[in-house]
Amino acid sequence: MKLDIFKSTKDPIWCVGCGDFSVYNALLRALAIRELDQKNVALVSGIGCSGQIAAYVSVNGFHTIHGRVLPTAQAIKYANPKLTVIGAGGDGDGLGIGGGHISHTAKRNPDITYIIMDNSIYGLTKGQASPTTPCEQKTSTTPYGNFEDNLNPIAMYLAYDVSFVAQGWTLEPQGLAELIAQAIEHPGFAIVHVRDPCPTYNKVMTKEYLKERVVKGTYDPTNKLQAFELSQDSEKIHIGVLYKTFKPTAEQRLDKIREKAGKKELTEIFNEFKV
Ligand SMILES: Cc1ncc(C[n+]2csc(CCOP(=O)(O)OP(=O)(O)O)c2C)c(N)n1
Numbered sequence: 001m002k003l004d005i006f007k008s009t010k011d012p013i014w015c016v017g018c019g020d021f022s023v024y025n026a027l028l029r030a031l032a033i034r035e036l037d038q039k040n041v042a043l044v045s046g047i048g049c050s051g052q053i054a055a056y057v058s059v060n061g062f063h064t065i066h067g068r069v070l071p072t073a074q075a076i077k078y079a080n081p082k083l084t085v086i087g088a089g090g091d092g093d094g095l096g097i098g099g100g101h102i103s104h105t106a107k108r109n110p111d112i113t114y115i116i117m118d119n120s121i122y123g124l125t126k127g128q129a130s131p132t133t134p135c136e137q138k139t140s141t142t143p144y145g146n147f148e149d150n151l152n153p154i155a156m157y158l159a160y161d162v163s164f165v166a167q168g169w170t171l172e173p174q175g176l177a178e179l180i181a182q183a184i185e186h187p188g189f190a191i192v193h194v195r196d197p198c199p200t201y202n203k204v205m206t207k208e209y210l211k212e213r214v215v216k217g218t219y220d221p222t223n224k225l226q227a228f229e230l231s232q233d234s235e236k237i238h239i240g241v242l243y244k245t246f247k248p249t250a251e252q253r254l255d256k257i258r259e260k261a262g263k264k265e266l267t268e269i270f271n272e273f274k275v
């Protein structure tokens, strides 16, 4: 299947060298790998440079408000479970303002994919420190160095028992496409965390920085302890599917509740609450 059919008529306006181009390319390839029908895909994006991605992909799109990719994506999935629902947004969007949604989405396990485009900076708003900016890094809001430690997102996803956890990087779009395609195929909440350089505002996490640290291993994704160990490695960035488990999806859980509740007229339900 040709990936061009998934390109919208708008050309991306990211800065030259921005990693978001690779995520965009990888997403197009992943949609082609899965041979998805455009009208059956919904792409929800957050606010930030990364959030522009929904405008560039020719599927149903929703550019939602800051930090609300997961609630919006879930609402779409619950309303129409036949759709393939994909969320995409930045580290600020998903781990800062929207960070609280990851744990609750993991508890429900909806069959959706979430791509976090982590450049460890707020790109759109001109380079403020984000939840993944390392301690001591200078940014526009931390001119003497960041006094906070950075979050460890992979360890967080594992602790929440997100049912598919993969880490990718932007220097190999084909490998990233395969990770996204696997995440789409996974029946449950799947996160693809992408290390995605912002050459304009983050002068630390550069392409060279990533090349020195990235390790591509073949891991046993059923071994959660091993995945935790990999997440604690402060020297290397481990790329691949780190963890995968199968449990009932939110849609299956909701079907069971509907079965138990049975079909009732609204007036019948209201009457149950009459005193
Ligand atoms: C409620 C709200 N607060 C703040 C903003 C301003 N704002 C827009 S984008 C952004 C940060 C984006 O950072 P990130 O999610 O990492 O995306 P990037 O631009 O790096 O891709 C902020 C704080 C906003 N749009 N809405």
Ligand code: SF4
Pocket (backbone or CB within 6 Å): 013, 014, 015, 017, 018, 019, 020, 049, 050, 119, 123, 124, 197, 198, 199, 200, 201
């Ligand atoms: S500011 Fe950074 S994240 Fe935004 S488009 Fe430019 S390089 Fe990409």
Ligand SMILES: [Mg+2]
Pocket (backbone or CB within 6 Å): 048, 090, 091, 092, 117, 118, 119, 120, 121, 122, 123, 130
């Ligand atoms: Mg960012």
